[in-house]
Amino acid sequence: MSKRVARIALLFLLAGSLWAFQRGIRNLFPDSDDETPPADGNEKAEFMWARLRYSNFQGGGGMWARRGAWTVDYPKADRQFLQGVRRLTRLQTRSMEHIVDLISDDIFDYPFVYAVEVGHWSLPDAQARKLREFTDRGGFLMTDDFHGTFEWDVFTTSLNKGFGDRPITDIENDDPIFHVVFDLNDRVQVPGIVNYPFTTQTYEYDGFEPKWRAVRDDKGRIVVGICHNMDQGDAWEWADSPRYPEKYASQAYRTGINYIIYAMTH
C-alpha cells in the first residue's frame, strides 16, 4: 500500500513539476492577447496565407483541445511570419491569415495552405479526398509542428485516405524547394518553446531527427511539404523574443518563404 501511495505521490510530483515547468515557460513566452486584425488585414493581395482548420484526433490535443490543435501559434505566428515575407521578398501578401477548412470549397481559392499540429488531425474520408483534389488542381499543403512516431502515425493515417497511392519521401538537399530563394543546405532542427532553453534538447517525444519530407505529384513536384520533428510555427511566433534563438527563427523564416515561393513556381 505504501508503495502504491509512494508511486501516486511520485506521479503527482512529476506532473506537478511538468505543470510548473510549462507554466514557467508560458510565463517566459506569454500568449499574446492582441488578436486585433492589422490595419491592412483585409487588403486584397496576390498571396493569402491560409491556415487549415480540422478536427482533432480522438479529442486529443492537450491544452489546445478546446480551441483545436489547428489553432496552435495562431494568429501571432502567421502575422509575424507574413511581416517577414513582405520584408524579404517581392511577394504581395496580405498581412493577416485566412482560415480554410475541407468542408466548404473555399480552400480552392487559396492554393497555399498551412496546417499545424497535424499529428493531432483527424480527416474524414471525404475531407482527405478533398485535400487530394486540392493538390491535384495545383494546391500546396505545408504541414508543421508534429513530432515523434505516434504523431507521425496519426498524421499519415488521415493523409493516406487521400494520398495512399503517393509515397512519402525525404526531400534531397538539392531539391529546388531548398534553393528557390534561400539556400538551405545546412538545416537544423527548429525547436518549439517547450525545449527552452534549447541548450540540450531541441526535439519532442522521440522525434530526434528533423525530417523534411514530401508527397509529390506525377511530375515529381512537391504538393505536400511535410516538416516533421520541428516547429516553424513557434519560431515565427517567438522570433521577436530575446529568449528564442535567432538562428532557429531565421531558418524558419527562410524555410517558410522557400515553401511559399516553391508553391508559386512549381
Add this chain to the structure above:
Amino acid sequence: MFEFLFNYPLTVYRKGTLVLASGWPPWLLGALVLAAGALVAWLFLRKPLPRQRALALGGLQWAAIALLLLMLWQPAVSVSQLKPQQNVVAVVVDTSRSMALEERIGKATGLLDSGLLEQLKKRFPVRLYGAARDLSRLESLPAQATQAVTNLGASLQGATGEAATLPIGAIVLLSDGADNAGGLDSSTMAALRRSRIPIHTIGFGRERMDRDLEITDAQIPVRSLPDARLSATVTLRQSGYAGKPVRLTVQDGGKTLATREIRLPDDGQSSREVISFQSGPAGAKAVRVSLAVLDGETNDKNNAVTRLVNVEDRKPRILYFEGEPRWEMKFIRRAAELDANLELVSIVRTTQNKFYRQGVTDPKELEHGFPDSIEELFRYQGIIIGNVEAGYFNPQQQSLLKEFADRRGGGVLFLGGRATLSDGGWNHSPAADMLPVLLADRKGTFHREPAAVELTVAGRDSLVTRVEESPDKNMAKWKSLPMIADYQETGAAKPGALVLAEFHPTSGGRFPLLATQNFGRGRVAVFATGGSWRWQMGQDSKDMSHEVFWQQLLRWLVSDVSGRVAAVTTRQVYEDEPRIVIQAGVRDMNYLPSADATVEAHILGPGGVAGVVPLRPVTGVPGAYTGEWLAEAPGAYLTEIVAKQGETELGRDVLNFRREDGVAENFRTEQNRELLERIAQQTGGRYYKPEDAGRLPQEIEYSDAGISVKETHGIWNTPAAFLLFAGMKAAEWLLRRKWGAV
C-alpha cells in the same frame, strides 16, 4: 424583226460607226436644226394655246423637221467586213475532261455537225483546234474529251498567235469555260484584246448542277508545330441537297483526324465550315478533307481536296519574365509543361536582388535577368511580360521588345497585373505601339475583383480560345468558367486588332480580356488579368480547359515565327501546272533584310527527282529572293532552302508542295458563263447559247481582223426612220384634233 426595221443585223450597228454620207458639213445640219427649232417656237408661242400644248405640238413638229434634215444628210453605218473566203475562222473545241460531263463534247460536235460548220465553211476557210493545256490542231471533230487540263488562256493565245501566218478573222470557242490552270489573268486578257481578233464563245453545260456537292476550297495552315490543334476552313457549295446532313472528314494517310456532321446550305449557296484536328507528330502531311458522297451526285470526284501541312520538328522557346511571384506563373508553367512541343523559360524577381530561373538550358542563360542584346533575346520565339513595370526595362530593352515582334517576327504576350500595362507605365513606353489595345493614361486600372468572362464573335471562331470542339459547347464552356480573380481595364482595341474574349466585372462594365494583333512580322497579345489560375483551381482536376487554353495561346504566340530564312511556294498544290515558283525572305544575323546572301533551294521529288535552284534577289525588295523550277512528275516534293552570307550560314527553311495532274478538272464543272462572256466582250465577240449559235455565221462577218473591207450601209431609208416620221406627224394630228388646235 430588227433587220426588217433597220435593214441590217444588229451586229452591223454594234460593230459599225455612224457616218453622214451626203458630204455636207455636219455643222450646217446642227445650225438648221437649231434654226428650225427657233422658228417653230416663235410660231407656236404666238398662238392662243396653253403653254404646255404649244410646247407639245411645237416639239413634235420640230422633231419631225429635225428627222427630215438628218435624213437629207444621209446617215450611214460604216463597218469592217471580212472578205469572203479570204479569212480563216479558227474553231476551237475544248477537249478537257470536264467536257465529257453531261455529254458536253457530244453536244458541241453535234452543233458543229448539224450545219454550223457548213455555214461557216461557206463563208470562210475553217481550221479546227482543240483546247486543253494548250492549243492543238485537229483534223476532224474530237470524239472524246480526255485531256486533264483546261488552260483557256494559253489555248486562246495560241489561236491568236496563228494570226502571224494566217489571216485569222475570228475565233469560235466551244467550251464550258471550266478553266483550271489559274484562270485568265489580266495580262492574258490584255494580250487577247491586243490581237484585235474577236472571240465568239458558245457555252456548254448547265450553269448549275442539279445534284452535286463540291468542296471549292480548304484553307489549312501550311506549317504547324507537332500535336498542334489546327483548323481547316472548308468552303463548299451544293445543289439539290439543301438542308441535308453530310459528314465532313479530315484524314491523314487513311487515318481519320477529325469528323463531324454538317448541314448543307441552300441550293446554289456556298457555306463555310471549320473543323479542327491535331497535327500529330512532325513530318510532311497530306491532309485530305472530304465530304461523304451523296446518292445521285452528278460528279462525285469533287468531294475531296488534299492540302499539305509541314509539321515542323521544332520546339519553340518562350521567355516569361515575371516581376514578382504570382500564382498565374505557376499555372501557366504547369500548362506549358504538359505540351511536349513548347519550352517555357521563366524568370521571376523573388526578392529585390534575386531572380529565380526555370527551364534554362545552361547556368549562364538569363543569369543577368532580362536580355539586353539581340543575340540573347532573339533566340527565343515568344516573350511573356508578366507583372512588371515598364521602368524596370532600360530603353534598349524596351526597343528590343518592340523589335522582337516587328523585326524578329516573334510573339509577345502582355499579362495584366498591379504593376503592368497602364499601372506599370507601359502607356508611355515605345512598346505601347505594339499593343493591340489602347492604354488608359492613368493608374488604378488593376482591380482584385472577380469578373466573368465571355467569348466575342471573333473568339468563337478562334482556335486560341477553342477549349471544346463544338463552337456552341465552347461558348457555353467559357460562360461556365469560374470567375477570374482579378482584371485590368484597358482602352478599346486598336484598328486591326481582334478582341477574342471580354470580361464582365461584378461591379459592371465590359473590357477586353484577350486581344491580339499582328505587329510588323510578329504578333502581340494582351491578356488583361493575372487571375486565370482560378480556372484551374476552381474546376475539377480532370477539367483541362485551363491547360488547353494556355497551350493554344502559347502556340499561337510562336507558331508562325520563322527563322532567318522563310520560304514559300506560290501555291501549295500545283494542279496541272509544272512551273514552280519559290520565294524566300532572308534576314541577316541581326534579322535585317539580307541583300547579299547566296540562296539555294534543294528539291527532292517523287521517284528520286532532285534539283538545285539558285534563288535570285528580287529587284527593289531587299532580302527577297525568287526562283523557278519545273516539276513534271506528279507527287509530293520536299524543298530545303539554304541561305549563306559568305561562308556563314544564315539559316534554312523546309517547305513542301505537291503536283497533281487531272484532279482539278473534276472541280468547278458547271459552265463558267461569266468567263466565256468576259472573253467575248473583251475581244469584240459575242457569247452564244448553243440554240442561238445559228446566227453566228452571219454575225461573224463583221470584224476588222484579218482581211477586211470597210462597207458603208445607208440607213436614211430604213423603215424605222419612215415609221418614226409618220408616227410623229400622226401624233401631232391627233393632238391638234383633240385640243381643237387645227
